[in-house]
Amino acid sequence: LDSLEFTRIKEEVAKLCFCDAGKRHIERMLPSTDPFTIETALQETLEMREIIEFEEAIPLEQVEKVEALVGKIKVVGSILDPEQLKRVADFQKIIVALHQYRRNKEIKYPRVNNYLGQLEPLHDLILRIDQAIDRAGEIKDSASPRLRKIRNDKVHARAVILDRLQRIIGGKAHRADRLDDVITMRDGRYVIPIPDSEYSARESVVHDRSKSGATLYVEPTEAIELNNKLKQLNMEEVQEIERILLELSDLARTHSTEIERNWELYGRLDFLHAKGSFAMRTDGVMPVLRREPVVSLQAAYHPLLLLSAKRKQDVVPLSLELGIDRNIIIVTGPNTGGKTVALKTVGLLVLMAQAGMLISADAKSELGVFDQVFVDIGDEQSIELSLSTFSSHISRITSAIAACDERSLVLFDEIGVGTDPKEGAALAEAVIEYVSRTGARCIVTTHYSALKAIAETNKKVENASMEFNRQTLQPTYRLRTGLPGSSYALEMAARLGMPKEVLTRAGELVGTQERSLSDLIARLESELMATESERRELKEKLAHATELERQHKEHAEKVLAREKQLLKEGSAEATKLVEETRQKLEALVLELQNDKTSKETIKQSRKSLDELRRELSARTAALTPPPEKGDIPEVGDKVWIERLHTDGEYMEKFADGKRARVRIGKVLYTMNIVDLRKVAGEKKKSFLPEGVSYQPYKDDTPVEISLRGMTSEEARDALDKYFDEVSLSNVPSVRIVHGKGTGALRRFVREYLSKNKMVESFQLGEWNEGSWGVTIVKLKQ
Numbered sequence: 001l002d003s004l005e006f007t008r009i010k011e012e013v014a015k016l017c018f019c020d021a022g023k024r025h026i027e028r029m030l031p032s033t034d035p036f037t038i039e040t041a042l043q044e045t046l047e048m049r050e051i052i053e054f055e056e057a058i059p060l061e062q063v064e065k066v067e068a069l070v071g072k073i074k075v076v077g078s079i080l081d082p083e084q085l086k087r088v089a090d091f092q093k094i095i096v097a098l099h100q101y102r103r104n105k106e107i108k109y110p111r112v113n114n115y116l117g118q119l120e121p122l123h124d125l126i127l128r129i130d131q132a133i134d135r136a137g138e139i140k141d142s143a144s145p146r147l148r149k150i151r152n153d154k155v156h157a158r159a160v161i162l163d164r165l166q167r168i169i170g171g172k173a174h175r176a177d178r179l180d181d182v183i184t185m186r187d188g189r190y191v192i193p194i195p196d197s198e199y200s201a202r203e204s205v206v207h208d209r210s211k212s213g214a215t216l217y218v219e220p221t222e223a224i225e226l227n228n229k230l231k232q233l234n235m236e237e238v239q240e241i242e243r244i245l246l247e248l249s250d251l252a253r254t255h256s257t258e259i260e261r262n263w264e265l266y267g268r269l270d271f272l273h274a275k276g277s278f279a280m281r282t283d284g285v286m287p288v289l290r291r292e293p294v295v296s297l298q299a300a301y302h303p304l305l306l307l308s309a310k311r312k313q314d315v316v317p318l319s320l321e322l323g324i325d326r327n328i329i330i331v332t333g334p335n336t337g338g339k340t341v342a343l344k345t346v347g348l349l350v351l352m353a354q355a356g357m358l359i360s361a362d363a364k365s366e367l368g369v370f371d372q373v374f375v376d377i378g379d380e381q382s383i384e385l386s387l388s389t390f391s392s393h394i395s396r397i398t399s400a401i402a403a404c405d406e407r408s409l410v411l412f413d414e415i416g417v418g419t420d421p422k423e424g425a426a427l428a429e430a431v432i433e434y435v436s437r438t439g440a441r442c443i444v445t446t447h448y449s450a451l452k453a454i455a456e457t458n459k460k461v462e463n464a465s466m467e468f469n470r471q472t473l474q475p476t477y478r479l480r481t482g483l484p485g486s487s488y489a490l491e492m493a494a495r496l497g498m499p500k501e502v503l504t505r506a507g508e509l510v511g512t513q514e515r516s517l518s519d520l521i522a523r524l525e526s527e528l529m530a531t532e533s534e535r536r537e538l539k540e541k542l543a544h545a546t547e548l549e550r551q552h553k554e555h556a557e558k559v560l561a562r563e564k565q566l567l568k569e570g571s572a573e574a575t576k577l578v579e580e581t582r583q584k585l586e587a588l589v590l591e592l593q594n595d596k597t598s599k600e601t602i603k604q605s606r607k608s609l610d611e612l613r614r615e616l617s618a619r620t621a622a623l624t625p626p627p628e629k630g631d632i633p634e635v636g637d638k639v640w641i642e643r644l645h646t647d648g649e650y651m652e653k654f655a656d657g658k659r660a661r662v663r664i665g666k667v668l669y670t671m672n673i674v675d676l677r678k679v680a681g682e683k684k685k686s687f688l689p690e691g692v693s694y695q696p697y698k699d700d701t702p703v704e705i706s707l708r709g710m711t712s713e714e715a716r717d718a719l720d721k722y723f724d725e726v727s728l729s730n731v732p733s734v735r736i737v738h739g740k741g742t743g744a745l746r747r748f749v750r751e752y753l754s755k756n757k758m759v760e761s762f763q764l765g766e767w768n769e770g771s772w773g774v775t776i777v778k779l780k781q
Contacts, residue, residue: 003375004347004411005304006031009278009357012307016274019063021267026274031354033371039289040111041356046286047109048276049358054767055105057743059097060273066091066263073249073256079242080249083137088252088259089129095262096121098269112272115265120258128251132244139241147240150233157230161190161223168192168220184217188234189227191217275357282306284358285365293368293407293441294323295346300361302345303352316477317361318345323368323441326462328432331445332452332484333466338477339445340377340413342466346443347375347411370409370441374400377413390418401431406439413445425450436460452484555632558674566642633660633678640677647679701729706737712748719752726779727758733778735765740773749775 102116132143204218416428765774
C-alpha cells in the first residue's frame with residue numbers, strides 16, 4: 001500500500017474529517033475483495049459527493065472528545081462537569097440537525113439517508129441541559145427552585161454584610177494619612193482594612209496583614225455571624241449544583257447507548273463526507289465495476305498529481321486497457337518519461353476503487369475486482385544500484401510470481417535492473433513468460449530492448465511506450481499502446497550537454513542492428529505523432545462543423561416557432577375581426593326585424609352573413625407568409641422589430657448570444673434577437689403616427705447580481721438598489737449569486753426575499769445553475 005501511495009491518499013482524506021471517529025474509519029480503510037461490499041461503499045461515497053455538490057451543506061461540524069465523554073457517562077455515579085454536559089448537548093444538537101436534514105432525500109440518496117434516519121435526536125436531554133447550563137458553561141439560577149432560592153438568599157446576605165461593614169467604616173474618624181477604606185475578602189469572608197495601631201482583639205478577628213505590616217484585614221465581631229451565614233449559603237449552593245450535575249449525568253447515562261450509537265453514526269457520516277470531499281477535489285467518479293479482473297481506464301489521473309497541480313490541464317491523463325485483449329503490458333520509454341507514474345496510477349486507482357473511493361478518471365472507466373495486488377517499484381532511481389538492492393527486488397518478484405493467479409494484479413517497475421544487462425533481460429523475459437502462464441494481469445516497465453519482441457510471439461502481451469518529442473527532446477508523458485518505445489539515452493545525454501565526440505563514439509558502440517531498431521522506432525513515433533496531430537486537427541474541425549450545424553438547426557427551429565406564433569396571432573386577430581363584423585350584422589338584422597322587414601329579406605341577409613364568415617375563415621386558415629425576413633442581422637444593420645412593428649439599428653450583441661441592444665430613434669432598448677429581422681431592400685416604415693414614439697418598460701436591467709464577499713449590510717444595500725431597478729423592468733426572474741461559503745450570506749438572502757413584496761417565490765439553483773451558491777427568484781408579474 002505504501003509503494004502505491006495509498007497511505008498518502010488516506011492521510012489527505014483524513015485532513016478533511018471533522019472528528020476523531022471519522023479519522024479512525026479512514027485509518028481502518030482497506031481495499032476489499034467482495035464485489036457487494038465494494039459497490040455499496042462506492043455508492044455511498046457517490047451519494048455523499050452529490051450531496052456536497054448539489055444540496056445544501058450537510059450540518060457536520062468539528063466535534064472533539066465526545067468519545068471520552070461516552071466512556072465517562074457509562075460509569076455509574078460519575079458526574080460530568082458543566083462544560084462536559086454542554087458538549088454532550090451541543091453534539092446532540094448536531095444530531096438533531098442531521099436527523100432533520102434527511103427530509104426529502106430518501107429517493108435520491110437512500111444509503112446516506114439510511115444513516116441519517118438511524119440517529120437519535122434526544123430532545124429531552126438537550127432541553128434539560130440547556131435549562132440548567134448557559135452558553136458559558138455556568139449553572140443557571142433556573143436549574144432548580146432550590147438553587148434560585150439559595151442564590152437569592154446569598155444576594156440578600158451579601159447586601160446586609162456590605163451595609164454593616166460600610167457603616168462600621170463610616171463610623172470611624174478619618175485622617176489625612178488613613179488608607180483607602182475598602183471592603184475586601186479573605187478566606188471567603190468579608191473584611192475591612194485598619195491600621196495596625198487601631199486593632200482590638202475584642203472588636204475584630206484578624207484574617208490577613210499587608211506586606212508592610214502596617215495594615216490589618218479584620219472581620220468585625222458584629223459581622224462574624226453574617227459571614228457565617230453567607231458561607232453556609234455558599235456550601236449549600238455547591239451541594240445543590242453537585243446534585244443538579246449528578247441528575248443531569250444520570251439523565252445522560254440513561255441515553256448512553258443512544259449517544260454512543262450517534263457517535264458511531266456521526267463518525268461514519270464524517271468518513272463518507274471526507275471521501276466525498278476528496279472526490280470533489282480530485283474530480284472523482286464511480287467506475288463501472290466488473291466482477292472479472294480487468295482494468296479499462298479512460299482519461300485517468302493520479303489524484304496526488306491533481307492536488308499538487310495548479311490546473312488539471314497541467315496533468316496528462318492516462319488511458320489503458322488490461323485483461324480484456326491482453327493480460328500483460330510492457331512499457332518502454334525514456335527516463336523521467338512517466339513510466340513509474342503510469343504504473344502507480346493504475347495500481348492506486350484499483351486500490352482506491354476496492355476501498356470504496358471514487359477515482360480520478362472518466363466515468364466510462366471500468367475496473368474489476370482483484371484478490372491480490374503485487375508491487376515491486378524501485379523509487380531509488382538516482383541512487384547507484386547495488387547487489388543488496390537487486391536482491392530486494394528479486395525477493396519481491398519471487399514472492400509475487402509464487403502467489404499470483406488469474407485474479408492478481410502484478411506491477412513490476414524496471415524489472416531485472418541492478419545486474420548484468422544480458423542476464424537481467426533474460427531473467428525479466430522468463431518472469432514475464434511465467435506470469436503469462438498464470439493468467440495474472442501484469443504491467444512491466446523496462447529499458448531492455450529484448451523484451452519488446454515478446455509481444456510478437458505471445459498474443460497475451462502488448463507493447464506500450466511513453467511518448468517522446470525528438471524535436472524538443474522532452475517527454476510528453478502520454479502512454480501509447482501497441483508500439484514499443486526507445487530509451488533515447490543518447491538524445492537525453494546530448495540535451496544535458498554531453499560532448500559530441502563522446503556521443504558519436506557511443507553511437508558506434510551501440511551496434512548497427514540495435515541502432516537501426518532504435519531509428520525505426522523513432523521514425524514510427526514521429527509518423528505517429530504527425531498522424532495524431534492531424535487527427536486532433538480534424539477532430540477540432542469536425543467539432544466546429546457540428547457546432548455550426550447545431551446552431552443553424554437551433555436558429556431554424558426558433559424561426560419556425562416564431563412563424564407559427566405569428567400565424568396563430570394573425571388567425572386570432574382575423575377571427576376577432578370576423579366576430580365583430582358578425583355582431584354588427586346581427587344588430588343590423590335586428591334593426592331590420594324591428595322595422596317589420598319581410599322575412600325573405602332577413603333570411604337573405606343571414607345567408608349573406610354566413611357566406612362572408614366562411615370566406616373570412618378560409619382566408620385566415622391560409623394566411624399569407626410573414627414579411628420578408630432578410631438575413632440574420634449583425635451589429636450595424638437596420639432591423640425590423642416584429643413585436644413593436646417598427647424599425648431600428650442593431651447596436652450591440654450581448655454575451656449570452658440571445659439578446660441585443662437596439663436603438664429606436666434616440667432611445668436604446670434590449671430585445672431578444674429572435675424578434676429582430678434584418679431589413680431586406682427598402683427600409684420598412686413604422687406604422688406609428690409621426691411624432692409618436694414607443695417606450696416599453698426598462699428592459700436593460702441585468703438578470704443577475706453577485707453578493708460574494710459582501711457583509712450582510714452591504715448585501716442589503718445592494719439588493720435594495722437592485723430591486724428598485726428590477727421594479728422598472730419586465731423581467732420574470734433574477735439570479736442572486738451569494739456563493740457557498742459558510743452559508744451566512746445565503747441565509748440572509750433567504751430572509752430578505754421572504755420579506756420582499758415583489759417576490760413570488762425563490763429556490764436554490766439546480767446543479768447546472770450554480771447549485772446552492774445561487775438563489776433563483778421568481779418575481780410577481
